[in-house]
Amino acid sequence: MHFNLLTLFPEMFPASLGQSLSGKALSKNTWSYETINIRDFGLGTHKSVDDTPFGGGAGMVMRPDIIENALLSIPKQKQGRKIYMSPRGTPLSQELVKELSTEESLTILCGRYEGVDQRVLDAHEFEEISIGDYVLSGGEPAALIVMDACIRLLQGVMGNSATPDEESFSNGLLEYPHYTKPAIWNNLDVPKVLTSGHHANIKAWQQEQSEEITKHRRPDLWKIYKK
Ligand code: ADE
Numbered sequence: 001m002h003f004n005l006l007t008l009f010p011e012m013f014p015a016s017l018g019q020s021l022s023g024k025a026l027s028k029n030t031w032s033y034e035t036i037n038i039r040d041f042g043l044g045t046h047k048s049v050d051d052t053p054f055g056g057g058a059g060m061v062m063r064p065d066i067i068e069n070a071l072l073s074i075p076k077q078k079q080g081r082k083i084y085m086s087p088r089g090t091p092l093s094q095e096l097v098k099e100l101s102t103e104e105s106l107t108i109l110c111g112r113y114e115g116v117d118q119r120v121l122d123a124h125e126f127e128e129i130s131i132g133d134y135v136l137s138g139g140e141p142a143a144l145i146v147m148d149a150c151i152r153l154l155q156g157v158m159g160n161s162a163t164p165d166e167e168s169f170s171n172g173l174l175e176y177p178h179y180t181k182p183a184i185w186n187n188l189d190v191p192k193v194l195t196s197g198h199h200a201n202i203k204a205w206q207q208e209q210s211e212e213i214t215k216h217r218r219p220d221l222w223k224i225y226k227k
Contacts, residue, residue, distance in 0.1 A: 001154055002105040003033040003147055004074050005140075006067070008049065008112055010035035012140040017147055025157045033147075034074075038062070041069040050113050059114030067109065067120045080105030082126045083146070084116065085139030089128030092146060094169040096129070101150040108146065110139030172225040174218060176209035 005013055013035055018026060025031055042049045043066070050060040071079070080103050090096070100106060109116065109126060121128070131142045152158055168175040179190040193205045215222045 001031045001101065001103065001150065002078065002080070003031070003143075004079065004105065004107040005033060005035045005110065005143060006038055006070050006107065007035055007110040007140055007143075008038050009110075009138070009140055010037050013144070015144055017144060017151065021157055021159075022148060022151045025151060025154065028156075030154050030157060031147075031151050036070050036073055038066060038070045041066045041073070053114065057114070061114055062111060062116040064117035064120035064123075067116055068124070071107070071109075071120075071124060074107060078105055079107045082107045082109070082124055084109045084111065084121055084126040084128050085131070085142040085146070086111065086115065086128045087130050087133070087135050089130035091133075092129055092131050092149070094149075094167075097146070097149040098153060100146065101153040106146075106150075108139075108143045110143050112138045169221075171210075172221060173210040173214045174221070176206040176213070 007013070013033060014023075014026060017023065022031075026033075038049055039047050043063075049066045050062050053059070053061045071082075081100070083100075083106060085108060120126075129142075129146065131145050136142055179194060183190055183195065191205065193201050196202070211222075211225075214225065
């Protein structure tokens with residue numbers, strides 16, 4: 001899987017994705033990335049990429065001509081699905097991550113300032129994706145999150161530790177709690193059923209825990225699950 005990253009801060013990549021399992025997968029070429037510095041397409045001696053918004057208001061908006069030139073520097077056949085990271089976007093979900101992780105390449109536009117001129121997003125059919133209901137200072141950390149979630153689903157990245165069917169969200173529920181050694185820690189036991197060796201009872205307990213946790217923490221998910 002290949003990621004093209006349109007950014008003003010190319011040095012923000014690969015960040016944490018260069019470490020641990022995703023880092024190993026990067027050296028094995030399971031995934032790759034390329035940064036395109038939007039600044040290289042800026043205008044004038046200051047390599048300006050933004051301007052004041054029509055209609056007034058605070059902040060600066062990234063110019064459509066600059067973004068387009070940066071985008072067009074990526075060969076069309078290497079662009080793949082185009083994504084703009086934005087708090088106004090479709091919320092990222094595990095379902096969407098699964099879908100994106102099957103793509104050969106993604107082009108992710110990371111905005112700064114107040115945002116990007118809408119016309120370039122429309123003209124090039126960028127899909128807007130949000131990582132949650134809060135505002136970051138730029139799209140780069142959001143892009144890293146999309147990448148991380150996709151990369152761990154790629155063949156061979158997680159090895160034996162991947163149990164996708166039991167993960168949070170994969171069945172519409174949050175995951176049950178986990179325990180390991182020591183069996184007694186600070187006078188605290190682990191739930192008896194887990195040391196019983198009774199597989200069916202363990203499964204039933206885990207299911208019940210998943211349901212309880214989801215009901216309390218995520219009534220929105222619970223409502224959908226119960227349908
Ligand atoms: N850029 C700024 N905030 C963001 C968010 N919540 N999701 C995606 N991109 C963003």
